[in-house]
Amino acid sequence: MDDLEYNLLTLFADGGPMMYALVLCSLVALGVIIAKGYTLWVAHRDTEQILGEVAELTEQGRMDEAIQRCVDTPGPTAAILLAGLRRIEDGKVREDELEQVINTTGTIELGFLERGLVILATVANVAPLMGFLGTVAGMIMAFASIEMAGDVDPTLVAGGIKVALLTTATGLLIAIPTNIGYNFFVTRIDKLIVDMEQGTQQLLGLVWDMERRGELEMVGRAVPSPGPTREEPPAGGGRDPFSPPAPGLDEPTGKDRPGD
Numbered sequence: 001m002d003d004l005e006y007n008l009l010t011l012f013a014d015g016g017p018m019m020y021a022l023v024l025c026s027l028v029a030l031g032v033i034i035a036k037g038y039t040l041w042v043a044h045r046d047t048e049q050i051l052g053e054v055a056e057l058t059e060q061g062r063m064d065e066a067i068q069r070c071v072d073t074p075g076p077t078a079a080i081l082l083a084g085l086r087r088i089e090d091g092k093v094r095e096d097e098l099e100q101v102i103n104t105t106g107t108i109e110l111g112f113l114e115r116g117l118v119i120l121a122t123v124a125n126v127a128p129l130m131g132f133l134g135t136v137a138g139m140i141m142a143f144a145s146i147e148m149a150g151d152v153d154p155t156l157v158a159g160g161i162k163v164a165l166l167t168t169a170t171g172l173l174i175a176i177p178t179n180i181g182y183n184f185f186v187t188r189i190d191k192l193i194v195d196m197e198q199g200t201q202q203l204l205g206l207v208w209d210m211e212r213r214g215e216l217e218m219v220g221r222a223v224p225s226p227g228p229t230r231e232e233p234p235a236g237g238g239r240d241p242f243s244p245p246a247p248g249l250d251e252p253t254g255k256d257r258p259g260d
Helices: 002-014 018-045 047-059 063-072 076-088 095-113 117-149 154-212
Strands: 092-094 217-219
Touching (some): 047 076, 076 095, 154 217
Parallel strands (some): 092 217
């Protein structure tokens, strides 16, 4: 174990100044992966349970208990259900308001779920570039040694080449697991989006059922105005009010108009 630690410290020292930046990137990526993994696990943990319990409680008319259950459950699905149930608990809701609150809550929850992914994507892209930068620096050191010695001696260029290989390998070792974690989290977020859609459909189904049973009043709907009705022409051969006026004496008829 002591030999391993010594070898790692030696490799770190031989890698040059770029190793400090690479280690910092690895620590940042590790922290984000741990935090994001826990957050997404909590967000998805009770999804099926909250959907079933809210459906059961609302069918029994226990709206207050359903709302409290959503308050006690973390996750985006519970947040959408909570936002909708609070709008319909008093038995009256505007149709456009319900749609707006669902969209707003979904956008907020999605932004929370995607928080930190930009950091992972940045580390996954920057770490190999830092490694390549260390590679360039190492090769510059190697050619500088050859220039100063005036002779190509393997011992002179070995140090620069070693720096180049160490930084490149370190950058790739950081970027590969970070990229895997990023893609895994994107997949989990897609699954949570499906859960949010299930919660939205369940909420809309509840609203329709309550409205059909007369337990909920939808206000603010746009009532279409009746279209114009065609009246009977007046007696005596009067003109239909919806027919176009006849051309006057000074107005050319269709066949005498310019261009015909």
